[in-house]
Amino acid sequence: MMEVEEPLQTPPHTPSPSPSPAQVTPDASASSDAASPEPRDSPPERRASKKKKPEDPAASARLRLLTVVELCDTEKTHLQTLRYTVEAYLEPIRAQPLLLRGSAVRKIFHNVERVERVSELLCEALLSRVAVWSDSAGIADCFMPLVHDCAT
Numbered sequence: 001m002m003e004v005e006e007p008l009q010t011p012p013h014t015p016s017p018s019p020s021p022a023q024v025t026p027d028a029s030a031s032s033d034a035a036s037p038e039p040r041d042s043p044p045e046r047r048a049s050k051k052k053k054p055e056d057p058a059a060s061a062r063l064r065l066l067t068v069v070e071l072c073d074t075e076k077t078h079l080q081t082l083r084y085t086v087e088a089y090l091e092p093i094r095a096q097p098l099l100l101r102g103s104a105v106r107k108i109f110h111n112v113e114r115v116e117r118v119s120e121l122l123c124e125a126l127l128s129r130v131a132v133w134s135d136s137a138g139i140a141d142c143f144m145p146l147v148h149d150c151a152t
Contacts, residue, residue: 075123076123
């Protein structure tokens with residue numbers, strides 16, 4: 001079994017608070033134009049973000065890397081939760097068969113061990129990819145070997 005490390009450190013992200021409907025004031029053109037592509041109550045900053053901005057390749061590459069790192073962190077957390085479920089619940093229940101019948105155990109924990117294995121493989125593949133990350137790297141191929149594991 002793979003040892004799960006602490007989550008990779010990423011810069012703190014604090015989402016900007018969405019204004020409440022009372023804070024949003026529709027602009028004059030939106031109030032009279034029924035064909036407006038944005039809803040009248042959408043925040044002004046959202047309408048402004050729809051405008052095409054020149055893309056900064058360095059910022060785009062950094063965002064891609066941060067997205068993959070976040071995916072790795074999320075998958076590691078998921079794997080830890082699955083392992084905890086197996087170790088703290090499934091294994092003790094299996095050790096004391098009088099607690100639940102086998103059919104009930106199978107219904108409750110259905111494929112948890114298979115999902116744990118797939119999660120472990122995905123986590124390993126993503127961590128390996130992040131370790132050798134480049135601006136042209138992708139992650140789609142990390143998922144492809146898992147298709148067989150999930151289908152069987």
